[in-house]
Amino acid sequence: MEKGNIYITRDPDQALVYFLPFSVVMMVQYLYVPGALEYHAIIRTIADYIDIIATKHPFWNLSLGSDHFMLSCHDWGPYTTSYVPHLFNNSIRVLCNANTSEGFNPSKDVTLPEINLKTGEITGLLGGLSPLQRSVLAFFAGRLHGDIRRSLLEQWKGKDHDVLVYDSLPAGVSYETMLKQSKFCLCPSGYEVASPRVVEAIYAECIPVLISDGYVPPLSDVLNWKAFSVIVPVKDIPDIKNILVGISQSEYLRMHRRVKQVQRHFVLNWFGIPFFLDRAQWTRRIVDKHGWTTTSTNKMVAR
Numbered sequence: 001m002e003k004g005n006i007y008i009t010r011d012p013d014q015a016l017v018y019f020l021p022f023s024v025v026m027m028v029q030y031l032y033v034p035g036a037l038e039y040h041a042i043i044r045t046i047a048d049y050i051d052i053i054a055t056k057h058p059f060w061n062l063s064l065g066s067d068h069f070m071l072s073c074h075d076w077g078p079y080t081t082s083y084v085p086h087l088f089n090n091s092i093r094v095l096c097n098a099n100t101s102e103g104f105n106p107s108k109d110v111t112l113p114e115i116n117l118k119t120g121e122i123t124g125l126l127g128g129l130s131p132l133q134r135s136v137l138a139f140f141a142g143r144l145h146g147d148i149r150r151s152l153l154e155q156w157k158g159k160d161h162d163v164l165v166y167d168s169l170p171a172g173v174s175y176e177t178m179l180k181q182s183k184f185c186l187c188p189s190g191y192e193v194a195s196p197r198v199v200e201a202i203y204a205e206c207i208p209v210l211i212s213d214g215y216v217p218p219l220s221d222v223l224n225w226k227a228f229s230v231i232v233p234v235k236d237i238p239d240i241k242n243i244l245v246g247i248s249q250s251e252y253l254r255m256h257r258r259v260k261q262v263q264r265h266f267v268l269n270w271f272g273i274p275f276f277l278d279r280a281q282w283t284r285r286i287v288d289k290h291g292w293t294t295t296s297t298n299k300m301v302a303r
């Protein structure tokens with residue numbers, strides 16, 4: 001937002017929404033004793049913060065928070081906002097952990113895609129085998145985090161040649177390579193509803209299979225997830241293979257094409273890229289404009 005310049009204003013009368021820049025991650029780091037399961041300090045800090053905003057500025061009271069937004073990708077984002085009723089019920093909460101059972105309200109809240117770039121770079125993650133070359137029907141690798149994973153591992157780990165489910169990958173097998181040669185990538189919820197696997201699958205052009213209850217996927221106000229993902233309720237985990245085998249080749253090819261179409265909406269860029277421009281072209285332009293060089297890993301550095 002700051003780089004774009006067209007989105008932010010310091011003139012409150014120009015503003016459509018007001019950002020509440022508090023960080024749940026920082027609060028967990030400074031105000032939480034690991035293992036204590038005692039969130040009081042965090043909750044009090046957020047409540048104090050909103051009190052100060054409401055006392056110092058007229059804007060909070062004018063809308064009771066409904067034109068204010070906060071953002072958190074932490075698992076506790078939703079919970080820690082729940083002690084300030086107007087923040088919870090009125091404000092726009094931009095959350096990774098978008099669990100409707102924990103009060104996520106798609107008519108005012110926003111799902112932030114959970115993105116985990118292990119190297120900090122996106123290079124090498126985009127793309128994969130062409131759809132007809134993909135030899136694995138379905139793939140998952142991940143630890144036993146929570147009940148949904150338990151159910152998936154119990155039903156499918158080591159049980160099938162088409163649905164490959166691992167808690168840890170065999171030596172020498174690369175996670176990214178598996179994503180790139182699978183047709184469908186299983187994205188079960190872990191301890192919380194969101195999973196970085198959804199974006200990993202889209203990057204690798206593998207159809208995401210969302211296995212969750214109560215998860216509102218990102219951008220679902222504008223993207224029709226049914227067109228490019230398979231949505232499997234937790235109770236249907238035993239049926240996963242039947243569900244996937246039941247998708248015809250032509251439907252699979254259509255979904256694959258659509259995954260490639262929506263991919264750009266999940267790609268992180270150093271700069272916003274105009275919709276009509278190609279990523280590489282635009283990067284070139286920005287690099288030239290600022291007199292930067294690109295290293296071999298495509299990371300931009302000042303000359």
Ligand SMILES: *[C@@H]1O[C@H](CO)[C@@H](O)[C@H](O)[C@H]1NC(C)=O
Pocket residue numbers: 054055056057058061
């Ligand atoms: C907003 O409302 C609260 C609670 O009613 C009050 O304490 C506070 O002073 C008000 N803020 C302003 C700027 O008037």
Ligand SMILES: *[C@@H]1O[C@H](CO)[C@@H](O)[C@H](O)[C@H]1NC(C)=O
Pocket residue numbers: 085086089
């Ligand atoms: C917020 O919503 C909850 C649940 O819908 C409700 O119980 C509570 O009274 C609401 N609080 C306010 C201040 O509107």
Ligand SMILES: *[C@@H]1O[C@H](CO)[C@@H](O)[C@H](O)[C@H]1NC(C)=O
Pocket residue numbers: 099101102146148189190191192193212213214
């Ligand atoms: C969603 O929230 C409900 C209510 O807190 C909880 O029982 C459930 O486990 C959550 N889902 C996940 C995947 O964590």
